[in-house]
Amino acid sequence: MTLRICLLMVGALTAAAAPNFVFVLADDQAWNGLSRRMIRSLPESGSDYHRTPNIDRLAREGMTFSRAYAAAPKCEPSRYAITFGMTTTSLNAPDKRTALRLREDSRHSLANALKQANSAYRTATFGKWQLTRSQRELGFDRDDGRITQNHDGESPNPQDPKRMFELTEKGNRFMQDSVEDGRPFYLQLWHYAVHGSNQSLPETLGRWQAQPPGRLHRDATRAAMADDFDRAVGMTLAKIDELGIRDNTYVIYMSDNGGQTRYLRGGKTNVTEGGLRVPLLVRGPGIERGSYCDAPVVGYDLLPTVLDLASPEASPPPGVEGGSWKRTLLSGCDSGIDRPVDRIVFFFGEARGREPGPQAAILRDNLKLLYFWVEGRAALFDVDADPRETRDIAAKHQGLAGRLQRELMGHLREGLGEETLARLQSGEYSLGPDRRDRPRSCQDRRRGRGARQGRFQTR
Numbered sequence: 389m390t391l392r393i394c395l396l397m398v399g400a401l402t403a404a405a406a407p408n409f410v411f412v413l414a415d416d417q418a419w420n421g422l423s424r425r426m427i428r429s430l431p432e433s434g435s436d437y438h439r440t441p442n443i444d445r446l447a448r449e450g451m452t453f454s455r456a457y458a459a460a461p462k463c464e465p466s467r468y469a470i471t472f473g474m475t476t477t478s479l480n481a482p483d484k485r486t487a488l489r490l491r492e493d494s495r496h497s498l499a500n501a502l503k504q505a506n507s508a509y510r511t512a513t514f515g516k517w518q519l520t521r522s523q524r525e526l527g528f529d530r531d532d533g534r535i536t537q538n539h540d541g542e543s544p545n546p547q548d549p550k551r552m553f554e555l556t557e558k559g560n561r562f563m564q565d566s567v568e569d570g571r572p573f574y575l576q577l578w579h580y581a582v583h584g585s586n587q588s589l590p591e592t593l594g595r596w597q598a599q600p601p602g603r604l605h606r607d608a609t610r611a612a613m614a615d616d617f618d619r620a621v622g623m624t625l626a627k628i629d630e631l632g633i634r635d636n637t638y639v640i641y642m643s644d645n646g647g648q649t650r651y652l653r654g655g656k657t658n659v660t661e662g663g664l665r666v667p668l669l670v671r672g673p674g675i676e677r678g679s680y681c682d683a684p685v686v687g688y689d690l691l692p693t694v695l696d697l698a699s700p701e702a703s704p705p706p707g708v709e710g711g712s713w714k715r716t717l718l719s720g721c722d723s724g725i726d727r728p729v730d731r732i733v734f735f736f737g738e739a740r741g742r743e744p745g746p747q748a749a750i751l752r753d754n755l756k757l758l759y760f761w762v763e764g765r766a767a768l769f770d771v772d773a774d775p776r777e778t779r780d781i782a783a784k785h786q787g788l789a790g791r792l793q794r795e796l797m798g799h800l801r802e803g804l805g806e807e808t809l810a811r812l813q814s815g816e817y818s819l820g821p822d823r824r825d826r827p828r829s830c831q832d833r834r835r836g837r838g839a840r841q842g843r844f845q846t847r
Contacts, residue, residue: 450671499527541580
């Protein structure tokens with residue numbers, strides 16, 4: 389037996405006292421962007437064109453969430469919420485501009501909270517990092533060494549599209565080093581794929597250009613990128629098996645925001661289901677193989693979930709609004725998620741071109757109320773019975789709609805402040821003078837072309 393194998397065996401046994409975590413975050417992958425269906429009985433909840441066998445295998449070996457939501461319908465605020473376990477409004481980061489300013493107390497980030505609960509943990513993050521605080525300040529022991537943006541994912545190497553294989557190799561080395569040292573770990577792989585512009589291996593693209601398109605998805609360049617990305621995820625899963633730590637490692641796969649599905653309403657930058665629903669798969673010890681769960685979960689649940697699985701006696705940092713999935717995962721979805729406040733809230737304040745302007749939503753169980761400032765109205769949907777949000781039931785349930793709207797506005801007031809909420813209500817909210825594409829006021833958009841563009845389209 390070689391020294392390396394001995395070290396791996398000893399490391400795996402030592403690390404068994406605490407679970408490992410691998411969090412793979414896709415960029416801009418729509419709810420039905422995988423060949424795995426998010427709802428077993430609904431063909432439109434999976435792609436009829438993309439093929440993702442490695443990620444599908446992860447689903448077969450774990451739990452698939454049919455109603456998983458990104459914390460925001462765009463990258464930066466969504467990742468910000470994941471990092472601190474809070475809504476983007478409570479973090480006062482409702483759009484791309486404000487999400488670039490991190491909260492003052494970096495001790496309460498996911499990585500720092502995990503290490504405070506158990507100092508044995510090693511942490512690493514590789515890939516897209518648009519937050520202005522350094523990775524080290526937010527608790528990561530190993531990282532890419534710099535703040536990165538979308539353009540950093542545009543790989544100059546034709547054999548490494550979107551740098552997906554480079555990131556995978558960095559993650560694999562980190563896992564191996566941690567196991568050899570007998571240390572439990574949290575690894576965060578925030579990939580640039582499948583965000584445009586589309587990149588793939590030349591041979592993969594050639595193969596997909598020869599394939600007939602599907603009804604839901606038909607872009608060969610995007611299908612090829614999804615294919616190569618799936619291969620990269622497969623390399624991560626293979627390394628976990630090689631290290632002998634599969635039985636003690638939770639693998640969490642998610643997207644940072646939704647996208648066009650040709651089924652759900654809206655897409656990226658919308659707080660409708662298309663912009664917020666994302667694929668979520670979790671595999672790990674105690675999770676039933678091939679299980680499905682329809683409990684609503686959200687990206688800012690990740691921090692309390694990891695903390696609960698790693699160190700059950702530890703309390704989440706102050707202000708955390710997410711709830712732990714632990715009981716849900718280990719019960720086959722028979723137990724729900726307890727959050728400090730029984731609701732999930734979304735707000736997005738950015739508005740450019742055809743984007744619909746400031747918008748917010750509150751979700752409680754199967755009921756979702758949306759508020760659009762451009763149109764000056766609210767709408768209520770039962771997203772369990774009507775996931776496409778085609779039947780507004782607010783008129784039939786005026787009392788309930790009113791209560792949800794008041795609760796939503798109270799949450800926004802507390803997080804964004806009275807002045808910002810007043811500007812929203814008066815129609816004068818905008819991103820500010822530092823953006824060339826500063827939108828017109830909500831009132832102006834209601835009067836003319838902006839109002840027409842502001843209406844969401846059912847796809």
